[in-house]
Amino acid sequence: MATVMTDRAEVRVLRPDSAREAVTLARQHGGTYVAGATWLQPSCERGRNWPPFFIALDARWPGFRGLQESHQGLTIGALTTLDTLSHHPLMKEYLPCLTGRNGLMNLLAGPGVRRLGTLGGNLMAGGDLTALAFALDARIQLVGDDDPRGDRLVWRYPDLKSTDLISALVIPDCRRWRVAVEKLGHRERFSPTRATIACVYDGNRFRMAVCGEGGPGRLEISEAALNDGAASSTTTADWYQALDAELEGLGWHDARLRLAIRRVLVHQHEELSDGD
Amino acid sequence: MNDTISFKLNGETIACPVSGAGTLLDLLRDTARLTSARPGCRIGRCGACTVLLDGEAVPACLVMTWQLAGRQVETVEGLQDDQDFLVVRDALARESALQCGYCTPGFAVSLVSGIRHQRSGQETDLGEAIAGNLCRCTGYGGLSRAIQRLTDSCCREDAAAGNDNDFSGD
Amino acid sequence: MATETPDRVGTLAMATEPEHGPAKDLYRRIDGQLDYPTDLLDTPGLLHGAILRSAHAHARLIRVDVSRALTMPGVHAVVTAEDVPGLNRFGIVVRDQPVFCEERVRFEGDAIAAVAADSRAEARAAMAAIDVEYEPLPPVTEAVTADRQPPLHDGGNLIAQEVLDRGDLEAAFARCSFIVENEYRTPRQMHAFMETEGGVAIPDADGGMTFRVGCQSGHRDVEQLADILGLETEKVTVEAMATGGAFGGKDELTIQPAAGILALKTGRPVMIHLDRFESCLAGIKRHPVSVRMTTGCDAEGRILAHQVEAVLDTGAYASLGPAVLENFLDHATAPLYRIEAYRVFGRLVYTNNGLCGAFRGFGGNQATFAVESQMDALAEKLGMCPQDFRRTNLRSLGDTGSRDQRVRWTASPAEVLGLAAASPLWRWQEDVGGRWLQGTGMAMGSQGNGLGDGLPDSGGGRICLTSEGRFRIEFGFADYGQNISDAISRMVCQGLECHPDDVNVVLGRSKGPDSGPTSASRSSVLVHSVLSRALPQLKAALCQRASELTGLAQEALSPGPGGIFYRQEKVLDYRELAGNTVAGDLVVDADLDFPVAPDQGQPVGRYLQLLIATVARVEVDRLSGRVKVVDLHHITAAGKVIYPAGYLGQIEGAAVMGLGMALTEDMPMQDGCYQADNLDQYLIPTFQDAPTQRVDVLDDTADDDPFPVRGVGELGIEAVAPAITAAIEAATGVRVNRLPVSPGDLLAEMEARESSQ
Structure with a gap:
């Protein structure tokens, strides 16, 4: 958008009655969706650069808040707060690595921000949960059935338009899977991520993904090398090279951070393979 | 679209009146003249403006006034008779858990929320409740001792009340 | 190894509660009832100011047009360099910083104009409507080469250079069996006080101006502000309010000049409160230091020669840079150790980088990081235990200081070392192995009290009985959270045996006594000296007057809670006593000429010395190179502890600040532009990053020491960083000489060592 406001008081907040109306407004006005706005507000404050319109999303819209089990797995409304995720019994069941004192959720922002921030916001901002969503092959539901991609879209950033509105994240039934997720931050709590690394083993195949300073991405080449036997294990030089090249290609230009990611993945792979 | 909202303060x-994307923090300080919430960063990263929103500790600088309709906001000015606040206040003072004190109301609010969650069993570690509050003076030593005091007294109360909560963590 | 005199060593704990309970002031702070200067939003007629900062790190200022801004809604005044009534310059040491730039901007935070409006939003909007035309100039960004770049000020970019030397260095090096040479770098650390710079300027009907601001030296500020505002000093008042942290970062003038000029122009009170973004941009930081140290010893481990070359980047204006350079050099002589010959050389340069000035430690801890690292490097080269190496070289109680000045310690350095060597942190409970590598390391530091190096340094205080019957104790210090007011109150209660309710401590008013700056850890020394003289005098005066009023014998009377007592019975309350006494009769002024040096003629170095040894235990993540500091154990020798909570808080707080400097804190610059602008990018430790700490106090102060109480505000930061890097080396084998420790660099080094093994 060409127009920007220098003061937040000048922003017009549009309050649609439904998710469909929100999408219509966004297409008409080019507005910015607002949920918890814990990521959006800091970036606007930083540049004194406010969009002319906010389109307010409402957690009361059907399906936008809460967790629900179905044959597809676990559906999580996009406006579910991060705080809810850290305490929800279904999360403890499906993804215990997120909960508990040293679970990923406690490393994600501070407690006050988690109470405002939402799952959808974290995914849109490329936050810590994107690596996990990638590695789990989670899918997102978009609002609007006129969208030919419908709700069967596998998560992919380049496919998203700014007017696309996520209503929910659907994760497969991962209760029997092994899941490891690691955040490399600058300090113990409330740190921006240098790299968040997720590794998932469904009993058959490994899936790996990262997000952080180099941007989010699924490590398809590296995991294929492992799964299809091209590399016998993560400790071989071949696999190191494949991973390093793949990370660099994704945008991870700091070799030292690639080294850390590699070490974490080797560690996670060993952990998840244990007992097999 | 920009109209008037009402909420409990x-x-x-x-x-x-709602002015665009104006924040609860500015409303508290500029309009209501409640200055215990303080603008340490204005981007939700220091916790100095922490208030209770529907009983949960949140940074007031990230709450926009239009989001307040029908909700409840409490600051330390309004918690002066609250039993949980008084317990927190006493622990902070007795352990000298503050120096300049600018950030302290924010810590107090987070701890009030924390001991309530501790009681309900949702989160047992008070250290996690203040993970989003920054203090630059104390090095957190006094806060650590205050938390110990709060946890001890909480356990004592529980024992007295015959509760058998397990505080060993989850 | 353990101390032979354990009764002189005490572990500070909060177990004993103060007699009268926590200070009332603490409750006011917790309740949010204590107003900080930026909370004064209720000031009648208040306008809000905003300062326009430069868009470039270095540029010629071609044109500043405020005409559009003046027509903006809510605007009352827009001021530029032309509107400065007096001197358009300030600076504690050198007045080289313009209030508003004239023909040139020299850093990103340089002020060009200011606006006063009805609201902050209106002030900001008007600020955006000021048209400024720049002609950008190439910025000077490399401190090392700055003095060969185009000059930023008349006289060039080299503000100061100084050499401290002793003995024949070449000859001493020639006799060395082992020599280590290393380069060290320390970061541009930000104070990150929670209350950003701000306050109110309030004009009065007589053309005077009162400032209610966060600051550190009201009296000194008055002089600078009077010159800027073109007023006589009597017309300017500074009331240093309770301040939300300072740590040196509010020693220099911040918003006062702009707020004062706007208030003069509008005739109304003006508040300026920098937001965090602006505070990061315009605020003072710690001087980044590049230093090369070459140190040599003989085969037995006796240090013979020590050479230092350092550059300190002060940014666009000097601020306290020259004094920081001096303190850096003093600490770079390695004052704890006997060294036959040294040559310590340092330069302070101007660049177009952000401003640097006073910051807790004041150059000293930067030097100590390098010095202590050199000690470990030499010990390693000799194959000697670092503690034994230190023990070989430590000064003894009777020795002179590194600059041949007389020195007063409060304990023997070797004994402090012995306690550190006996720390439980050297023993690991369990060898966890696996992911986390564990290590323990230590470092020592010494630090002086007082401004030092011959700078005039004096201060006073006043105590009186007011007509309300309370003891008012006035000092010129500012209270920015160092618990000084509580400490004073306790001393008065002890001295007069009265109740805290009888005491009213008033700090930081420029109309009160001049106590000198709130810096250099000097307040406690001053307070204790002043009160130990003033309290007996006042006590005698009280009893004499009470005796006159009651007819009872003066010797049988004594002050107590609420009034004067005779045989355990209150016979006269303080209000009556005051009411029956001529105002001004019960006042005692006392002051102190700070012991710059007891020997006239050679006032160099610091006379009053404090000691610390810090033992650090760390864990290093084998996967990522990230460092966790698990424990810190400090052994301090800094005189008597008069207020345990305050002492403990100062050591713990300074140590965590030093931990931040060691591990995460830096304000990197690129082409003169800051690369971080708020607390989501500049990361200070959280509660979860803070280690478990223990503070043991060794007090062996000589009976004849005239200053048995020392200030500990800066001691805790002195040795933390080198203790942490020593512990990292113990864990990983990698020594880090550049702060903050980069996990990436550390990991790469760890990987290189693993693959070479």
């Missing part, structure tokens, strides 16, 4: 219903 420290127990009193107030109505105020």
Whole structure:
């Protein structure tokens, strides 16, 4: 958008009655969706650069808040707060690595921000949960059935338009899977991520993904090398090279951070393979 | 679209005009003249403006006034008779858990929320409750001792009340 | 190894509660009832100011047009360099910083104009409507080469250079069996006080101006502000309010000049409160230091020669840079150790980088990081235990200081070392192995009290009985959270045996006594000296007057809670006593000429010395190179502890600040532009990053020491960083010489060592 406001008081907040109306407004006005706005507000404050319109999303819209089990797995409304995720019994069941004192959720922002921030916001901002969503092959539901991609879209950033509105994240039934997720931050709590690394083993195949300073991405080449036997294990030089090249290609230009990611993945792979 | 909303501030219903994406923090300080919430960063990263929103500790600088309709906001000015606040306040003072004190109301609010969650069993570690509050003076030593004091007294109360909560963590 | 005199060593704990309970002031702070200067939003007629900062790190200022801004809604005044009534310059040491730039901007935070409006939003909007035309100039960004770049000020970019030397260095090096040479770098650390710079300027009907601001030296500020505002000093008042942290970062003037000029122009009170973004941009930081140290010893481990070359980047204006350079050099002589010959050389340069000035430690801890690292490097080269190496070289109680000045310690350095060597942190409970590598390391530091190096340094205080019957104690210090007011109150209660309710401590008013700056850890020394003289005098005066009023014998009377007592019975309350006494009769002024040096003629170095040894235990993540500091154990020798909570808080707080400097804190610059602008990018430790700490106090102060109480505000930061890097080396084998420790660099080094093994 060409127009920007220098003061937040000048922003017009549009309050649609439904998710469909929100999408219509966004297409008409080019507005910015607002949920918890814990990521959006800091970036606007930083540049004194406010969009002319906010389109307010409402957690009361059907399906936008809460967790629900179905044959597809676990559906999580996009406006579910991060705080809810850290305490929800279904999360403890499906993804215990997120909960508990040293679970990923406690490393994600501070407690006050988690109470405002939402799952959808974290995914849109490329936050810590994107690596996990990638590695789990989670899918997102978009609002609007006129969208030919419908709700069967596998998560992919380049496919998203700014007017696309996520209503929910659907994760497969991962209760029997092994899941490891690691955040490399600058300090113990409330740190921006240098790299968040997720590794998932469904009993058959490994899936790996990262997000952080180099941007989010699924490590398809590296995991294929492992799964299809091209590399016998993560400790071989071949696999190191494949991973390093793949990370660099994704945008991870700091070799030292690639080294850390590699070490974490080797560690996670060993952990998840244990007992097999 | 920009209209008036009403919400409860420290127990009193107030109505105020919504100005764009203006924040609860500015409303508290500039309009309500409640200055215990302090603008340490204005981007939710220091915790100095922490208030209770529907009983949960949140940074007031990330709450926009239009989001307040029908909700309840409490600051330390409104918690002066609250039993949980008084317990927190006493622990902070007795352990000298503050120096300049600018950030302290924010810590107090987070701890009030924390001991309530501790009681309900949702989160047992008070250290996690203040993970989003920054203090630059104390090095957190006094805060650590205050938390120990709060946890001890909480356990004592529980024992006295015959509760058998397990505080060993989850 | 353990101390032979354990009764002189005490572990500070909060177990004993103060007699009268926590200070009332603490409750006011917790309740949010204590107003900080930026909370004064209720000031009648208040306008809000905003300062326009430069868009470039270095540029010629071609044109500043405020005409559009003046027509903006809510605007009352827009001021530029032309509107400065007096001197358009300030600076504690050198007045080289313009209030508003004239023909040139020299850093990103340089002020060009200011606006006063009805609201902050209106002030900001008007600020955006000021048209400024720049002609950008190439910025000077490399401190090392700055003095060969185009000059930023008349006289060039080299502000100061100084050499401290002793003995024949070449000859001493020639006799060395082992020599280590290393380069060290320390970061541009930000104070990150929670209350950003701000306050109110309030004009009065007589053309005077009162400032209610966060600051550190009201009296000194008055002089600078009077010159800027073109007023006589009597017309300017500074009331240093309770301040939300300072740590040196509010020693220099911040918003006062702009707020004062706007208030003069509008005739109304003006508040300026920098937001965090602006505070990061315009605020003072710690001087980044690049230093090369070459140190040599003989085969037995006796240090013979020590050479230092350092550059300190002060940024666009000097601020306290020259004094920081001096303190850096003093600490770079390695004052704890006997060294036959040294040559310590340092330069302070101007660049177009952000401003640097006073910051807790004041150059000293930067030097100590390098010095202590050199000690470990030499010990390693000799194959000697670092503690034994230190023990070989430590000064003894009777020795002179590194600059041949007389020195007063409060304990023997070797004994402090012995306690550190006996720390439980050297023993690991369990060898966890696996992911986390564990290590323990230590470092020592010494630090002086007082401004030092011959700078005039004096201060006073006043105590009186007011007509309300309370003791008012006035000092010129500012209270920014160092618990000084509580400490004073306790001393008065002890001295007069009265109740805290009888005491009213008033700090930081420029109309009160001049106590000198709130810096250099000097307040406690001053307070204790002043009160130990003033309290007996006042006590005698009280009893004499009470005796006159009651007819009872003066010797049988004594002050107590609420009034004067005779045989355990209150016979006269303070209000009556005051009411029956001529105002001004019960006042005692006392002051102190700070012991710059007891020997006239050679006032160099610091006379009053404090000691610390810090033992650090760390864990290093084998996967990522990230460092966790698990424990810190400090052994301090800094005189008597008069207020345990305050002492403990100062050591713990300074140590965590030093931990931040060691591990995460830096304000990197690129082409003169800051690369971080708020607390989501500049990361200070959280509660979860803070280690478990223990503070043991060794007090062996000589009976004849005239200053048995020392200030500990800066001691805790002195040795933390080198203790942490020593512990990292113990864990990983990698020594880090550049702060903050980069996990990436550390990991790469760890990987290189693993693959070479």
